[in-house]
Amino acid sequence: MPRRTKILITLGPATDKEGVLTRILGAGVNVVRINFSHGSEEEHLNRVKAVRDWAQANQTYVGVLMDLQGPKIRIAAFKDGMKIQLSNGDAFVLDADLDENSGNKHSVGIAYKKLPQEVQIGNVLLLDDGKIVLEVTSIKDNKINTIVTQGGILSDKKGINLRGGGLSANALTEKDKKDILIAAKAKADYVALSFPVSGDDVRETKQLLEQAGCNAGVISKIERAESLVEDVILDIIKESVGIMVARGDLGVEIGDAQLPAQQKRLIKLARSNNRIVITATQMLESMIISPTPTRAEVFDVANAVLDGTDAVMLSAETAVGDFPENAVKTMHDVCIEAEKNPIAKISHHRLDETFTYIDETIAMSAMYAANHIGARVIATLTESGKTAIWMSRISSGIPIVAMSDKVSTLQKATLYRGVHPCFLSTRKDWAEINKAVIKRLQVGDFVDDGDTVILTKGTYTDKSGGTNLMKILTVGDLEY
Template identity: 55%
Template sequence: AGLVAKIERAEAVADAQVLDGIILASEAVMVARGDLGVEIGDAELVGVQKRIIERARVLNRAVITATQMMETMITQSLPTRAEVFDVANAVLDGTDAVMLSAETAAGSYPVETVEAMSRVILGAEKHPLAHRSKHRMDQVFHKIDETIALSAMYAANHLEGVKAIVCLTESGDTPRLMSRIRSHLPIYAFSRHPRTQSRVALFRGVNPVPFETDRIAEAELNARAVKELMQRNLVFEGDLVLITKGDAGAQGGTDTLRIVRVGDVIQ
């Protein structure tokens, strides 16, 4: 099982090495702004939130922003402008997820709250800032799967005509790495494992797709993956699709990147 570290103590954010250690030891971190704000003070909270999100992305971990995001909707049917800005800014900072608490656990407008937050998230994701990334461009890579994942994202962001990124994955590590780079393009994580499908759903911009790779001949995987997207009306003839994969059944072995055009013979 993955571990989500709830960051809520002043000691956790006072020292950069301590914060990085917590992030690296976790599958994901949560910015628990209620208790953290009490510990460090409201004036420091905004900057610390941005730093936690930034460090989590640099260190290839997911990050959740939580606490009082739409607090007034416990009793009101519409959010305040300040709450709208709060959610949108977290999205623009790069958070993977925003979290509701009492708004849906005990509030009078749980459905309206989720709908309002969804609208704000989708609106923020349209902003150009949400599509720009210089993630690790000045660093040397040491792993092949990491190199393929990041190369795929930069290619997708700069090649005209790309409509989707397909990642055939066993563990979910490659889509996690991909999701650290900002993009307006969807990442589809094709996996035969329900646990992996659940895991990748947390990562920003990643959509899990159940896909029985062990029942498909390896030579047919690319074509079958594109066919699956076509059947879901996610890509159409003429669109470009980036596909990453490794040896069948191997974890951590992503070593191939292909760019295919929908409608062509795909191998």
């Protein structure tokens, strides 16, 4: 059976090397990520074009997610690019007035100039993803005086996090607004929003995308402690097409010990609200420099799969790593093995709830029927992909084939767990559509003679949300 969990990889210098992109796409990548924190517009657009060209040449679909950088809450730079050694007990100053390239072993500038007004004595500041820990001892004008409680080597432009969250930096920066225009030019399938703290951030992003003529879905990256509050996270989830469990900044803000429980909670919340969920950050971190993963990393990926994540993400492993192809193959193998576990096929999704829409009712009914009659495949004719994503919220070992003649719908479906996008013209006489579906499934090696197929469709074409029919077919019957 095809792999159900999707693999999302980050493009970068390592994938620009000759032949690398072709090999890793062929190894099973479903969606690529463009990181707006690095690279130029030309580089971004060239990478998207290379992916689109490969997908077209191979008659398949690869989604494109473009990741907004978000606010720069960072230190500035040190004089002459020097690195400094901070030791426990050292006094160190974060100075908003200091020239951005004049940092030294006693102080450094900060890119986020409002920081002195937003911290208090006793606050804990974490630099470079928590590698260095500072405790605020006093604040005078634009200087934050701290004492080092966990030392280390500090270099230019490392990130700053406030333990427990609470910084007021806007999720959308002026750079992000310009990058949204690039995403529109690239016809991105998804745009990832960094550091949202409310549904308003998502609503603003959707408005900017609409103004740019871009129909990309918004994936909200959960990175701030304050976004985890129950009513806040529900607002963010419901306004987004999906979320990313961005474990780097989130772990720094809430503490790594809390991450596993929050990851499980976020995956469950997203799925129960019919939204996509991506698990990200350091999944195979050791493979940046090693051809094989650690066993702890294998467990991490497998646990995310068993929890029901739609996709697992590779960042530096593919963007700048030495073994990008190995990383993708490893991710594929771990997902396949995890999906064999019966836990990955058990679902209690919406058993005790009523359905609001007819197409939602058909989607849930089709999944129930398929799981109880041993269907080989579920095929859904879809305009928007909504029926497919509803189906994909139910854990199952049965492939869901989303059939559409809308390329944008099929490219978005690359991120839905268990859903396989497939082009099929629905502009056929309804007497012929069932035969066309079976023929397309046979061409894709999804079915053999005698297999049972469940098909969902609508009475009318070109109508989003119009799925109102379910039919059970047997491959090889003379009449469908």
